[in-house]
Amino acid sequence: MLVLFCPHCQEKREEEEFGYGGEAFRIRPASPDTADDDTWADYLFMRTNPKGWNWELWSHATGCRKFFVVKRNTATNSIAGSWTLSDGRKVYDAEGGSQ
């Protein structure tokens, strides 16, 4: 069981309050109707699934219902931090995106 910090509630809470939302910062193709099959399939099915640091989406399901991002190490369950979507995006971009 993880302990996560909700950046909206400013509280550390047990995992059971949260819902997992999968990989963060996936981008829906801007115009799906004209996206080719490969682009669409990549968006639909492919995930980074790293062993190591992973940016992931969580929602404070039984709290504020807000989505936020967590940087978690999938190998050790260490947590580097929690951010709101917009703050997290800046950190994520500063790190060079998915690298």
Place this chain on the structure above:
Amino acid sequence: MTSHRIRHEKARVDFGRPISFHFDGKSYTGYAGDTLASALLANGVRMLGRSFKYGRPRGIVGAGAEEPNALTQVETGAATIPNLKATQVELYDGLTARRTTGWPALDFDLKSVSGRFSRFMPAGFYYKTFQSRALWPKFEHVIRQAAGYGSAPEEADLDSYDHSHRHAEVVVVGGGPCGLLTALNLGRAGLNVTLLDEQRELGGWLLSYPHAIIDGQPGYDWLKNIIAELRSLPRVQIFTRTSAFALHDLNLIQAVEQLQDHLPLAERSETSPRQRLHRIRASHIVLATGAIERPLVFGNNDLPGILTASALTTYLNRYGVAVGRRVVMQTSNDFAYQGACDLARAGCSVVLADTRTRPNTVWEQRAHAAGVDVRPGYAISGALGSRAVKAAKLVKISADQNSISGDGPTIECDALGSSGGLSPTVHLYCHDGGRPHWDEEKLAFVAPAMGRAATGIYCVGGITGTFGLQPALMQAHEVSDAVLAATGKASVGERRSIETDEPNAIPARRIFRVPDGKVEGHGKKAFVDFQNDVTAADIHLAVRENYRSIEHIKRYTALGFGTDQGKLSNVNGFAIAAEALGKSIPDVGTTTYRPAYSPVTFGTLAGPHEGDTFEPKRYTPMHASHVARGAVFENVGQWLRPQYFLKAGEDQDAAIRRECIAARRGVGIMDASTLGKIDLQGKDAREFLNRVYANSWTQLAPGKCRYGLMLDENGMVMDDGVTACISDEHFAMTTTTGGAARVLSWLENWHQTEWPDLDVYMTSVTDHWATAAVVGPKSREVLAKVCSDIDLSPSSFKFMDWREGTVAGVAARVFRISFSGELAFEVNVDANYGYHLWEALLAAGAEFDITPYGTDAMHLLRAEKGFIIVGQDTDGSMTPFDLDMAWAVSMKKPFSFIGKRSFARSDTAGPNRKQLVGLLTEDPSIVLAEGAQIIEAPEVNPPVAMLGHVTSSYFSPELGRSIALAVVRDGIKRRSPEGQNAGRDRLFAYFGGQTHRVQVVSPVFVDPKGERQNA
């Protein structure tokens, strides 16, 4: 009698308080403070069972959690607990226990016969012998009976259990000298400290070594003082009888506290829990879990009367029990000396074979002074005896390699103790991914003192391989200061050196298996793992059969399985495997340490989450009405919904039939309060609906409702429901009962992550509204009696309209929508008036014989109309087109709604998709099983191509025949009449070993033109 009491004042038992107990039907006496094991030994009971595979006599080996043999069944009936280690069962008045092994009787065990044929039962015996599935059933019965340990109770558990969730700045695991000193240092500095110890009293191994001098004080006085001060510190909490059995990610410790297990049955409270599970989140954890002595491996080392040297010492010093009068011990190290001296002073004759040619001279002198016969350079190559140890065969072993260099005497004895060194209790450290490392000097897998300080985990004392008392206490100071530094607290009190009377240790000899001069497997059996009957020869055999990984060797031989989880055996097993593999011990490594450190009952894990408190139940506001009218309830998610209402003399089928007929011919009423309801408001609410639903919401005017299909991004139906336009910026959405929470989270996800620019707010209002659906040709007349401010006429209030008004005196939203195909009105009021509304509608409908109906009738009515239930008729692989619901998809919306693009994927757009159809059986009385396979031909000759399956199936009272919905490959084209051309509508349904001829038809069986709902 060989084992006996030595009444000395240092013993931790109260000789003034005798206790009577029963074991295997006989009565014995022990004393307060005894464990079942110490009391049995004091009474001369040696043999406690038979071994798992060979049926060999077995007795007590250890004195704590490491005990592999003495598994007992404590108490009887509903109170019985299987497989408790006698070494951990505190004695109480009237305790009743029995052995768990030995079948059919202890004195004659069937398996002891198999012991004579043991060369036919090598490692992997079961794998090799029972690979034939034909043979297994013949043997299974006998083997299961012979192989078992204790038996689970058959009655319901009488006890209650509790869960406690807590936070701590520091958790210290282990109440030995290091744990106590660390807790004191941290507690003095003002930290919130939780100290856990599995034993009855604090002190750890010091309770077994009362003669130690610490800081100039006798050990017990030192203990007493430190415990008194700890108890006086307000922020220190101490839990004894509390075993920390798991350490999870992010410093979560689970521990089980035994609250009543030590009390006589009559004194136990029925109103308080037997055990409590503590789940503790700690900022810092200090593991002071100590070490467990491992025995040496030698021939016949499993005879009753052979214990670890430390267990011999513990029984003598802590419990006042000398296990024998003539004791032979062997050791590879210094740790066995104190016990040997204590036994000699207690009047036992003691011979100590030290495998080292040059023992520690200080200990040698002390041993001589105590009267111990020390034999340097000797080892015990084998024990003699049949049901108990009778003698030890000594041999001279060479100084530089583990081989016999000369013969030695055979010494008669009635107790034998061996010490192969200490194995640190690293389990908790390893539970969340930590790995111990091999320390060649200490001959142990150890955890580092600074543990994983970065994440707040520290280790101190025996677990780090610091086995000497003085260096361990100094290490406790260091670790304390490290924790204080990490928490920003100043240390209180000086950190001066703590002196003890313990001599400086000298290195142990590197020996695990004592040689007997024979090739492994040819001498007497030398056991590594007692509980699983794994011998040194078994490990060699596994290696010969090319098992390389220690994890595989473990599973092939069963090394380290069972309730003791290899606490005595693992290191010996790893070392013997390393030798057989020609590798170093660190190269072989350890197996994986997993929770639980020691067994925990299911009752404790479940705690109060059973029966009514297992899961929350949700009741609608009308619940009491339903109960009063004979409703039989079903669980839908957490909701309790009436499934049908039984009248006198009716069975379920009759009730459903009556309810359906009422709704089709007269008037029925259904509680629809459980439907998920989401209130959407904001300037962009309409645009948001356009994006999350397949159909268009652009034209939906206030006062109108629309049915929508919600798709996932794969284009598959994930939910459906009716949404009403309250105003241009305000919509009321309904979801399926089970999907409410998921849909809200789904919508929030899209809004927050993809379209935060849209001005829309979502609120779950499921519990705020109560909904009564008045259904049937007479529903308008019923509603008219309790509603005067809505024009209910068909020309004014049309199908798929909604109106605001007053029903039964309560403000209401009335939706003219229908899940039955009949004229119907769904009346929504503030949930607080739900009961009032329901009763008022029933009273108004009384003259029309208004009939409450449940979910069974609801399902049947909707199936007659071909209305799908998402999750029953769909399974996450159905598009709107597969459901023949293209009318609910608007491909012209400007924004590419969720799922739209996936319609064009080759698989989604391709042929041969499973599609929704209706099925009519040739024999109208046959109701197909839901899940029945749809096949092409009546013959079933595997492999048979599966065309689809039945999703919903009922007997329709309206039609007087059976109907079914199914998904079938290319089903839409197969439907009659179109499918009749090539006979493609003729298929077969297979279930229960029979095939049934079916015709593929439209799924709308009743009123295909919708005249009733539009009436």
